[in-house]
Every structure is written in C-alpha cells, then in structure tokens.
Amino acid sequence: MEAAYITIHNKIKDDIDLGIWKIGQRLPSERDLADDFGVSRMTLRQAITLLVEEGVLTRKVGSGTYVASTRVQEKMRGTTSFTEIIQLQGKIPSSKLLSYTKTFPNEKERQMLQLDAKESIIRMERVRYADDLPVVYEVASIPERLIKTFKKEDVTNHFFKTMTDNGYRIGKSHQTIFARLANDKVSKLLQIGKKQAILALRQVSYLEDGQAFEYVNSQYVGDRFEFYLENN
Structure with missing residues (x-):
C-alpha cells in the first residue's frame, strides 16, 4: 500500500x-x-x-x-530552444555571453557533429536566465560553415529562430541527462552553493536531413528546472 x-x-x-x-x-x-x-x-x-x-x-x-514560481519545465520530446521553453512558461528569457570563439573542434565535438578534421566550429559559452534568475550554464558547439553568414548577436540571442529564418528545417535531438556536482566556476555563475548537485544535459540537435547542427553541454540548477517525458 x-x-x-x-x-x-x-x-x-x-x-x-x-x-x-x-x-x-x-x-x-x-x-x-x-x-x-x-x-x-x-x-x-x-x-x-x-x-x-x-x-x-x-x-x-x-x-x-x-x-514555487522559479522552476521551468522542458518536455523531453522533439527539439525546442531554451528561449521558446522559457516563453511558454510565461517568463522572460535572457542570456549572458561569456565567450564566442572560432576554433577547431576537439575529438568529442568532431564525433558528435560529424565533422571532418579540418572543419572549424563556433564555440559559445553562455548563462541562460528566466526572469533574471540564472537557470543554466551551457557550452554550445556549432559547425562554422552553417552560420558564417549570420550576425553574432543573432546566433547568441536566438539561435534556433535564426536557423529557421534562414531556411533550415530543424529535426530531432538526442539527449543524455545525468547528475553531477557543480564546480566552483559553475556555482558562481549560477549563484548556487559550492558542490551543489545539478542536472547535466548533453544534446545533439539535427536538421531534418540528419545533419548535426549543434552539440551542447548544459548544467541546470535542479530546483529551477525540470525535465519530463511525454509519450504518445
């Protein structure tokens, strides 16, 4: 019972x-x-x-x-941008860009994004907010050839919308979620206690033609964000 x-x-x-x-x-x-x-x-x-x-x-x-009024939910089905998720919750999304660099991918990025050895990527590091409350720290890696004509602010502020506005059709995503402890840097950025448990998400997003267009490592504050599954 x-x-x-x-x-x-x-x-x-x-x-x-x-x-x-x-x-x-x-x-x-x-x-x-x-x-x-x-x-x-x-x-x-x-x-x-x-x-x-x-x-x-x-x-x-x-x-x-x-x-509670601070938790945001993400439905684990399909591919949805952080901005859309926050807006659907009736909150105001925002981001703080920490770095934006053109570089060569590491081995994991090459594997996840299906890149040739000589291809370059844009790697951007951000803190994402909901109503000015830090929710997630993320590092996103994007094939540079896909976005080389885009304005930097369009990529950093509303990447998924910029992709669709430029004719790209977004398809599925693969996600892995696990628990970990926040390091000192992440604790400070997310305004949480040192070594606090957080939700880590690794996600690869694909276009409808199967081409990977983003590999992102995210670290979410557990009591401000939750994931839930919905099956048809």
Whole structure:
C-alpha cells in the first residue's frame, strides 16, 4: 500500500499541475491541510517537505508555504530552444555571453557533429536566465560553415529562430541527462552553493536531413528546472 504522505504529495502535485493551486499561491497551514487529508501533522509535513525538496513548493520563514514560481519545465520530446521553453512558461528569457570563439573542434565535438578534421566550429559559452534568475550554464558547439553568414548577436540571442529564418528545417535531438556536482566556476555563475548537485544535459540537435547542427553541454540548477517525458 502506498504511504499516506506519498498519496498527499501526489495529490498536491496533481492539483498544482491542474492549476487548482496557482504559481505563487500560499497553501493553507499544515494544521488545516492535515485536517483536510485526515492525517497527522507529522505525515502532512513529510509530504510538504518532499515537495519543497523537489522544488514544487517553497517555504518562506514567518510567512508560510507557497507554490514555487522559479522552476521551468522542458518536455523531453522533439527539439525546442531554451528561449521558446522559457516563453511558454510565461517568463522572460535572457542570456549572458561569456565567450564566442572560432576554433577547431576537439575529438568529442568532431564525433558528435560529424565533422571532418579540418572543419572549424563556433564555440559559445553562455548563462541562460528566466526572469533574471540564472537557470543554466551551457557550452554550445556549432559547425562554422552553417552560420558564417549570420550576425553574432543573432546566433547568441536566438539561435534556433535564426536557423529557421534562414531556411533550415530543424529535426530531432538526442539527449543524455545525468547528475553531477557543480564546480566552483559553475556555482558562481549560477549563484548556487559550492558542490551543489545539478542536472547535466548533453544534446545533439539535427536538421531534418540528419545533419548535426549543434552539440551542447548544459548544467541546470535542479530546483529551477525540470525535465519530463511525454509519450504518445
């Protein structure tokens, strides 16, 4: 039988997904919720604590428990740009460019992008934001021949849109997600604690003709971003 606190956890999460509890809305007190669910406050607190740890809820000292407003969701189906994901969540996307360099690819980049040894790439390093809150640090590698006529700001600010505006048809992507600890550089850029656990994503994006056009390594703040799967 499912533990009582898991049942409560699932019910509250489902209500949030359905919009019964709105983003930023304050939940009733633990006493009132415990009475509503017919459980002890200890059991109710277990469910709330788990939801806080998952980033679904947030506690404000002296104020109460609220539906979190900082987490962004990405549906793991198809290929979607970060800008589109953030906009679909009703947030304002922005980026800080750390570097933008024409260089020769390393062995991994050559393999992922299916490049010849003498081909060059553009490697750009960015921090991506949602409503001015840092969400992800990423290093993207792009075959230089595909974008050599593009303006730098068009590539760094809205790369996928620039590709489609120039006649490219974007197809599928391959993604690998794993957990890791943030190093000192990433911790500082993402404004999180040193050695905090983060979600790492490696993604290769392809055009409809099967040509790889971007290889990106991203590191997401776990309590500000989540991935979910949707099957047809």
